Amino acid sequence: MACSENMFFLIVLFISGVLVSFGQRNLIATMPDRLDVLTGSCVQIPCSFDIPDQHKDTFNSTILTSGVWIKGNQYFGERPDRVIFNSSETVNRYQGTITGNMSQKNCTTVFFNVTTSYSDKYYFRIESKPFRGTDTEKSVNIVVRDFPSSPIITVSGEVKEGTPVSLNCSAVAPCPEHPPELTWTLPTQFTTENQLQENPDQTKSVLSTVTFTPSYLHHEKNITCTSVYPVGTSNKRAEHNMMLNVSFSPKDTLASISPADPVLVGSCVNLTCSSTANPPVTNFTWFQISGDKPTQVASGQSYTLNVTVDGGLYFCEASNSHGCGKSKEVQLAIKGSGEHVNPTVFGVAAGTLGAFLLISLISLFVWRRNSRLHDGLERTDSPQGQNSPVGTVCTNQATAGEEPEEPAEDQPEEIQYGDIDFSKLQTKEIPAAAQDRVQGQESEYAEVNVTGRGATS
Structure with missing residues (x-):
């Protein structure tokens, strides 16, 4: 009995090989072209199938249908070890399960504890009495890595100063049971929203959206999206860095x-x-x-x-x-009289100059008043008809050794002026009567009447 069953299986394989050799496609499978998987994690293969029109009369969806995965090459007649999984078997080379409903033509499959040896192409086959078929033209390429691929950052619209913007970060989730966790690093405050979504090829990914309001200070600043994958008792991470390109009006002009x-x-x-x-x-x-x-x-x-x-x-x-x-x-600023001066500096300079002039005028007034006082005192104390000991009368002097000419008797008297030297002034007590006389004197000069050789003040 066992020999007859083996013979029947070989005949089926031979017929499948003949059909393949003539290029007849007796099964149409739909699955991704490629899946990136982490070592130690699981991988879910989204899968669905359909029966070509010429074979629909032989396929009965009510009959239990087995799903078969073939590794490397669809021709497994001489290499039965290429069959790594059969849902009708309890023991398989790969530990896995078909999670899809085969009666609804859903062949989605999950393999567990993936290793680097799993990297290869895989073909799908169904076996349902009396129909059996393999899609020889469609395969999925499984790539197993020790580290996850980097997440992808995309921008929705222009990043403009003062306008809220959304950034999206997506990371593949080859094992939906253990999806990655996404986190952001931004130079400003933000809000995030994460969700597991299905892609057009029916694979899964995690999408994280961050919303913030950019400033011109954020231009050319780095942002980072980090994906963390749980694998067994440890985590594996990857990240994507991007420089912000913020549009803004002229600044720091x-x-x-x-x-x-x-x-x-x-x-x-x-x-x-x-x-x-x-x-x-x-x-x-x-x-x-x-x-x-x-x-x-x-x-x-x-x-x-x-x-x-x-x-x-x-x-x-x-x-x-x-x-x-x-x-x-x-x-x-212009050099010279036309030079513009800062109004504040001008005000300070003018105030300083005004104060200096005021102090100078007061000092001059005091000095002149004291000078008049001492002048009047000296003239009061001098004996009548004698020259003042302080003031030296300046006259036209003759040449040395010559006697001065006497004026003619009929010449009018000449009034001459002379400087008074105050540097030799002696401090004396002023009698009350002298003080009274000094108070009325205002002249700065001494009047000299020249009537002969002697001069009196």
Whole structure:
């Protein structure tokens, strides 16, 4: 009996081989082209099948149908060891199970404790009395790795400053019973949402969506999505790094003058405008403040001008498709009288100068008052008809050794003036009567009547 069954099996294999040799497809299987699997984990093969029209009359879905997986090559007639799993058998080379409902043509299968030796192509076959068939044109390539593949980050729409944006991170889940856990690293606060989803080829993956509002400070900052796979008692991880590309209007716009020091009238100076923007700045515009109103004077990142006596305040504007940015005002200072001075500095300088002048006037007033006081005192104390010991009368002196000429009797008296030397003034007590006389004296000079050789004050 056993010999007849073996003979029947060989005949079936021979017939299958003949059909294959003539290129007749007697089963249509649907499954992914490739699956990446982790060592020590499980792998789920999404699978479904259909019967070609010419064989539908021989297939009976109510009859128990067995699913068979063949490794490496669909021709297993001479290599029965290529059959690694048969759902009708209790012992198989690969530990696994068909989780799909075969009566509904669902052949989804799970293999457990995958090792690197599992890496190969696999073909699917069904056996149902009286129908048997293998899809020789469709296979799934299983690739077993020691480390998981990196997750994939995608961006939904433009990442623009001030506008909420969503980033998606997906990681394959070859073993849906133990899906990976996804985590994010971002330079700002965010919210996340994770879910297990089915892909178009019926494989599974975990999708994590993060939502945040970008700033221009986040431009060219790195973000990271990390996937952690539980494998046995340990974890295996992979990550994906991506640099943010944030669109924003011009920032940190700066106007500068070279040379920065005050310049001479008629010389050339160069004004330069710089700014940070994404996309880059497309237009620079220069303005001069005339009175209280800015006036456009040039376009371009650099502006060269000949210095006039006016000098003035300048600023620039930078713009791109997202907006514009304005710089602070810069002072074009001119050497000489036309040089512009900061109002605050001018006020401090003027106040200091005013205080100095006031103190000087007070000191001069006190000095002149004391001078008059001492002058009056000396003249009061001198005997009548004698020269003052302090003041030396300056007259036209004759040449040394010559006698001065006497004036003619009929010449009018000449009034001459002389300097009074206060450096020899002696401090004396002032009598009350002298003080009264001094109070009314205001003249700064001594009047001298020249009537002869002697002079009296």
